[in-house]
Amino acid sequence: MHIYWDKQFEIGNTLIDTEHRMLIMLFRKLDIAIKTRQPHKTILRIIVEAKKFAEFHFISEENLMYELNYPELAKHEVMHSQLLAQLEILISRISHKREFPDDLLFFMNKWLVTHIGKEDSKIALYAMNSEQRPIGEEMYSQFLAAIHQTD
Numbered sequence: 001m002h003i004y005w006d007k008q009f010e011i012g013n014t015l016i017d018t019e020h021r022m023l024i025m026l027f028r029k030l031d032i033a034i035k036t037r038q039p040h041k042t043i044l045r046i047i048v049e050a051k052k053f054a055e056f057h058f059i060s061e062e063n064l065m066y067e068l069n070y071p072e073l074a075k076h077e078v079m080h081s082q083l084l085a086q087l088e089i090l091i092s093r094i095s096h097k098r099e100f101p102d103d104l105l106f107f108m109n110k111w112l113v114t115h116i117g118k119e120d121s122k123i124a125l126y127a128m129n130s131e132q133r134p135i136g137e138e139m140y141s142q143f144l145a146a147i148h149q150t151d
């Protein structure tokens with residue numbers, strides 16, 4: 001599997017795009033760790049790093065939806081918590097060597113790419129047309145612009 005950042009993942013919300021990019025970078029890091037045959041413990045540490053960031057990202061996205069009064073917040077929150085629950089099970093299986101880290105990477109990457117395209121893109125569209133603005137949006141260009149300039 002080759003994990004990379006693709007322009008098509010960009011949904012048009014600077015904060016979410018930045019976080020997605022970071023998340024995919026962590027998957028790529030995991031991919032490299034697996035391919036370079038790093039010790040099981042090292043791989044598990046990276047999995048935890050990616051999982052914690054996914055958790056952070058979900059809360060961040062949920063807060064954005066909340067601040068915008070996004071009508072599908074509850075439905076979206078369920079999707080996030082289902083993913084985290086599945087992830088917990090997978091991580092526990094990997095730590096007991098009953099599952100391969102590649103399977104988690106494949107599952108996470110597939111889930112994320114589909115979720116970004118189908119669900120997160122709807123938030124970005126809603127945010128673009130909403131009169132209500134997220135808290136601190138005016139800071140985006142100051143703090144996040146540098147990341148977007150690296151394309």
Ligand SMILES: [Fe+2]
Pocket residue numbers: 061076080115119120
């Ligand atoms: Fe989401």
Ligand SMILES: [Fe+2]
Pocket residue numbers: 016020057061116120
């Ligand atoms: Fe997302």
